[in-house]
Amino acid sequence: MDLYKNEQMPVKDYFRIRENSEQLFEYIDGFVYMSPSPSTRHQRISSKLHIKLGNFLRGKSCEVFHAPFDIELKRENIEGTKIVIPDLTVICDKAGFTESRYIGVPNFIIEILSPTNQSHDLITKLNIYMNYGVQEYWIVNPMLNSVTVYSLDEKRMYEQHDMKTESGRVKSKFLSGFSADLQEIF
Template identity: 70%
Template sequence: MHLYRNDSMTLDEYFQIRENSDVLLEYIDGFVYMSPSPSTKHQRITRNLEFKLVNFLEGKPCELFHAPYDIELRNEVLEGTKIVIPDISIICNKSGFTEARYVGVPDLIIEILSPSNQSHDLITKLNLYMNYGVKEYWIVNPMLDAVSVYALNDKNMYEQHDMQIDKGEVTSKLLEGFRIDLAYIFKN
């Protein structure tokens, strides 16, 4: 993930740029980050995860949203505006929906790593999502065929709930009963 500009900008400047651009841009602490275009493998992984999750969520109160969809992270404790575009978001609290974005904290977020955005998803976003209270954060690594699942503990810190590399099933702590085989996630 690369900076759009090397200097910080206001939220109004960010929204002006977004109005005139089709580039996927995230706004974190005054800096604007550009998301890379997803690779073919990234797209397939997203499709496979979405298919299983949408089927699992049918009849349940939560909804799945996929990129590009803006999430304006907001809670009562932290100040400032952060707008992210997760690969997949699962949202159970419907009160934050606006016409343009979701304002609040998704219950579960999945990010699929690209070679150019690994540190952004592994460090910046992991800490951001933990601090804002995203209950579960999945990091999917297509380079290693690996999935790590982090869940908030009672101290509001992420603990690794599950991790699988190459084979096996990964499970969700939040979505009780949801499990998915790595062979399905990473199939072509």
């Protein structure tokens, strides 16, 4: 993930850039980050997880959205503007939907690592999602064929709930009954 500009810009300038570009941009406290186009493998993994989540959530109150879909993280007592584009997002509170994005805190986010965005997803976004209260965060690593599941504990800190590499089934804590077999994902 490359920094678009090394200087801060107002959020209105970010929205103007987004309107005039097909590129994927994220905005974190004044800085704009540009994402490369996802690889074929990335898209296949995302598609499999999206279908699996969509089937699981059918008839339930939560919905799953796939990138590109803007999430403007907003929570009382946290200043700054953060607009992210997770690979997959599960949202149960419908109050935050606008015509162009979701404003609030999603319940469950999945990010699929690419060689160029690992630190952004593993460090920056992990900490942002934890601070805002995203209840569950999955990091899918296609280079290692692994999935790590983080869930918020009683202190609102992420704890590793599950982790599998190469084979096995990872289980969600937030979505009771939802799991994914690594052989099917990769």
